[in-house]
Amino acid sequence: MTLAPLIRRLQAIVGNAYALHRPEDLIVYEQDALMVSRHKPDLVVLPDTTQQVSEVVRAVRELGLPIVPRGAGTGLAGGAIPERGGVVVALTRMTRVHDIDPISKTAVVEAGLVNADLTAMLEPYGLFFAPDPGSQVAATIGGNVANNAGGPHCLAYGVTSNHVLGLEVVLADGTVTWVGSRALDEPGYDLTGILVGSEGTFGIVTKAIVRLLARREAVRTLLAIYDTMDAACEAASAVIASGIVPEALEIIDGMSMRAVNKTLQAGFPEDAEAALLIEVEGLAESVPVLIERIEAICHRQGARRIQTAATAQDRMGLWKGRKHAYGALGKLARRAIMLDVCAPRSHLARIMRQITEAGTRLNIQVANFFHAGDGNLHPNLLFEFDDNSPEYARVVATTEDIMWACIAVGGTITGEHGLGMEKREYLGWMNSDADIAAMKRVRDAFDPDGAMNPDKVFPTGRPVHGTIPSVRAAGGADR
């Protein structure tokens, strides 16, 4: 099929500079932050308004090409990779803030706005947008919505779905529609709830009504340093078991801390095997009391040392260090894959031992930093070979062992990064055929032709990666 007429039509809609078709313009859109898969789109379009998005969708669908929505491409599950080709619609130009309402604590923003830019804009109002993924300096609100992103502070505040009240969406036929509203509870179905986390398979999110929170009076951050991962995990479980819910409760292992120290002065110890990064917020009177109780628990659980962030700068340093942890792994190995799994918080120590064992057994280095407070783990697999080498089978096997171990203790195969391409074949590990069929019917109601981000989320029956078969393909869910 010649694309020339479509290109001309798209150029007429978005302008020549933003309907991309030359090889050097397309190739950079063949990948997101999932390093081990790439597929070139046929075209890439960057609309500037909802109206343009709608016209683009109509034009592309008339030719029957698939559409892949894309934000900043920081997704770790390959959600924005156009596996079947087609047209990538990148929302990155749509960065306007339409309305900030400090009274109702809501804002209406466009999907391409970068998460951290929103929070910076809210600073003068003393407000903030709570979801704070490690990628917040680059990831878009649309991408946060599509993947239902979490972050360290989601322990107390909840994930993206708790902070989105309404969405403007362009459906697969080009219809523009609003779901939800500024009101906290809408009559009728909670369609906003369904759209959040739909990974671009229901339509293109163009605007979001987000809920804002007021900054708390006081904040304290501490780093409790441990000699073993086991001890750190036990301490995290003990804090949770005591009934305290800190704003954030993270664990970072020694390998990751040392990697971060190489590029950043984050203030992490060089000689520890694990550390708990804990933050509490609240009233000026209550925070010191809470932090004292937490320190006592950490000591009782064998902390070698506890350091508290004395200044705002120290605190920023620790968080920057935590958020740079994934990137810093680039210093340790040529390739890194960040897995995203969950385990009940009471099983942290046990599951971390199993993760280490899986890595040792399959000879894959694993670095860990994770949201311990809600049991959302991120084992990072490090390796030197390319994804098309036979050795990659060991990466697949390690991934599957880890997911299986999580399921076995009552956890899940994804916490916050979504299924995308990376996890889709495993949906059946957690859900019965009937469950999956029901989900598909919901998808069909939005997008009967399967035109939006096809082959994501649902199993395709093809090997998980290239020609490498799943080790546990027969596993399946036996619920």
Add this chain to the structure above:
Amino acid sequence: MIRTMPVIPEVETCIHCGLCLNQCPTYRLTHLETASPRGRIYLIEAASHGRLDVTSGVADHLYLCLACRACETACPSGVQYGRVAEAARDVLGPPGRPFQRAMVRFALRHLMPHPGRLRSVAAVIRFYQRSGLAALALRLLPRRLRRPAALLPEASTRFYTPEAEVLPAIGEPRARVAFLTGCAMSLFFAEINEATLRLLRRNGCEVVLPQNQACCGALNIHNGEVASARAMARRNVDAFPVDVDAILTNAAGCGAAMKEYGHLLGDDPDYRERAERFSTLVRDTGEFLAALGLRNSPKATDRVVTYQDPCHLAHGQGVRAQPRALLAALPGTTLREMVASDRCCGSAGIYNFLQPETSDALLAEKMEAIRATGASVVVAPNPGCMMQLRYGVRRFGVPVRVAHLMDLLDEAGA
């Protein structure tokens, strides 16, 4: 133009996380992946593995980059994009359309390495400006050429030439330093060189001004002329003494380039070690003076200043706190930070001549940020930034003085 791109090992440290995107000025303007650090690295990687032809389109994407190195500050994986860009541009050759390329190449190969020829150019520019020809040109030139003509700052009354090879310290000696007089600094900012030397000497520095020194080669490195840059680096390595406490420059771009001589001459067995040694001695004058400590108490002046971080000082050398500390040492001077003080002003070497649209967009943003502080002085310790900001001040009518840090310190008698 189809060439092959060699494998650049530095590219391998990029893990495609995208955390650099929104810190990159050209991505912020275009929101295109091809105008982002990650995208540029991807193009280079794809080209060097034969998945992409090195077309003029690829070259355009790589030359839209300002070489500001903000991505290095942002990158958690420590990718040194500056080095990646330099290596890739060396393959591509100088930027621009054929005529521009030829001009740029000529200047980089035949003017920059030769102080004598630069001096003659300075004389021509001075004649052109003083004789009224410049004013005429601004009216008569076709629109396309009017902008570069307006960008050109007024040349100093004379090219800076040191009065002696060694200038003694004033008072008790505290340090012995060597000083790079620089091409742009000597041509357009001779008075700032003089102020810098007065200041250093008053603070107890004996200053060596090597006669045989050349321009540092930064422009050559950034614009695909690495071979000539190496020759200039060798000449400086030969010319400068290393029995000094520091090799100083008051130009951020030169400091960043000279701190990389060890890398630049890393494949040259005759020079590698001396170049390393040279690089470890290089300091920005602000960086050096902050560490040395000011000796005299400066005069008080009540005013608000704002500070523009030169890219090659903040991102290239990690020098941010020291110039601010020196400003804080000036009584009466209040530092009011502008928004995004470490975002490029659009000067970027010869970028403002070659990419006027991007450069102007960044300049407009910068002028707004400066205006919003209400400062009466903007300090930008680098010749490229000063030229661009002075052009911006004239064009956007912002009532601020553009000064070098050395200016303010010298005026205050520090």
